[in-house]
Amino acid sequence: MNKNTKFSVKDLDLYYGDFQALKKINIEMEKNEITALIGPSGCGKSTFIRTLNRMNDEIDGVRVEGKIELDEQDIYGDIDIIKLRSRVGMVFQKPNPFPMSIYDNVAYGPRAHGIKKKSILDELVEKSLKNAAIWDEVKDRLNKSALSVSGGQQQRICIARALAVEPEVLLMDEPTSALDPIATLKIEDLAVKLKEDYTIIMVTHNMQQAARISDKTAFFLMGELIEFDNTENIFSNPKNQKTEDYITGRFG
Ligand SMILES: Nc1ncnc2c1ncn2[C@@H]1O[C@H](COP(=O)(O)OP(=O)(O)OP(=O)(O)O)[C@@H](O)[C@H]1O
Numbered sequence: 345m346n347k348n349t350k351f352s353v354k355d356l357d358l359y360y361g362d363f364q365a366l367k368k369i370n371i372e373m374e375k376n377e378i379t380a381l382i383g384p385s386g387c388g389k390s391t392f393i394r395t396l397n398r399m400n401d402e403i404d405g406v407r408v409e410g411k412i413e414l415d416e417q418d419i420y421g422d423i424d425i426i427k428l429r430s431r432v433g434m435v436f437q438k439p440n441p442f443p444m445s446i447y448d449n450v451a452y453g454p455r456a457h458g459i460k461k462k463s464i465l466d467e468l469v470e471k472s473l474k475n476a477a478i479w480d481e482v483k484d485r486l487n488k489s490a491l492s493v494s495g496g497q498q499q500r501i502c503i504a505r506a507l508a509v510e511p512e513v514l515l516m517d518e519p520t521s522a523l524d525p526i527a528t529l530k531i532e533d534l535a536v537k538l539k540e541d542y543t544i545i546m547v548t549h550n551m552q553q554a555a556r557i558s559d560k561t562a563f564f565l566m567g568e569l570i571e572f573d574n575t576e577n578i579f580s581n582p583k584n585q586k587t588e589d590y591i592t593g594r595f596g
Pocket residue numbers: 360363365383384385386387388389390391392403
């Protein structure tokens with residue numbers, strides 16, 4: 345483990361009932377980097393990313409073994425899950441703004457954490473929308489419904505909502521799969537900018553996207569982590585035949 349390690353995962357197994365969805369995963373993910381998780385449908389990418397803020401805890405019959413450390417703290421040990429989720433924010437595949445105003449969406453997390461003062465909320469909302477590169481597009485309609493803007497704008501509002509609680513890590517589960525190419529590029533540019541301040545872990549089906557923006561890439565297959573390396577190596581010189589078959593489109 346080096347000093348930039350944010351998440352350290354050791355011998356992680358995850359079972360849905362009798363079915364083992366993750367098998368002995370070992371990986372370290374670094375601060376100020378984008379780690380892309382790739383692999384064919386059903387290989388366990390979403391399951392894996394959800395272990396990092398314990399979202400799988402919500403599912404009946406899930407069992408997790410092994411260890412995941414965030415800044416050397418065992419997140420499956422004795423910790424406050426609410427606090428964990430405020431440190432490790434998440435953005436989903438389909439933009440999912442709450443049916444309320446843009447302002448209230450972004451202020452939602454801070455309010456839930458007890459911040460009531462309008463001036464502080466105003467500041468947080470503005471800062472978060474700016475960091476999510478959407479402020480200029482919505483600053484004149486903060487009181488309009490977040491559902492009244494385009495899908496790409498909704499996704500950036502969801503990113504602003506995640507940033508408003510000042511997390512350290514941003515998990516993104518296929519954040520652009522529901523978006524058109526222009527909105528996709530905006531989110532990609534944004535992710536590259538955000539990595540200056542955050543650790544970003546992103547599931548993507550889009551290999552060009554992984555190649556364009558990630559620093560490291562992890563290739564999953566049937567619950568196993570087959571290969572993890574610098575993105576350049578994974579795409580130009582993979583060590584494992586299965587990785588090569590996948591990135592050259594021979595399966596998946
Ligand atoms: N709640 C659940 N209960 C039981 N099995 C599940 C559950 N969620 C996922 N699985 C199974 O675990 C395996 C991994 O699923 P997961 O959604 O993590 O894959 P994925 O790589 O993210 O797939 P996709 O790219 O299609 O989203 C699959 O076989 C899936 O059917």
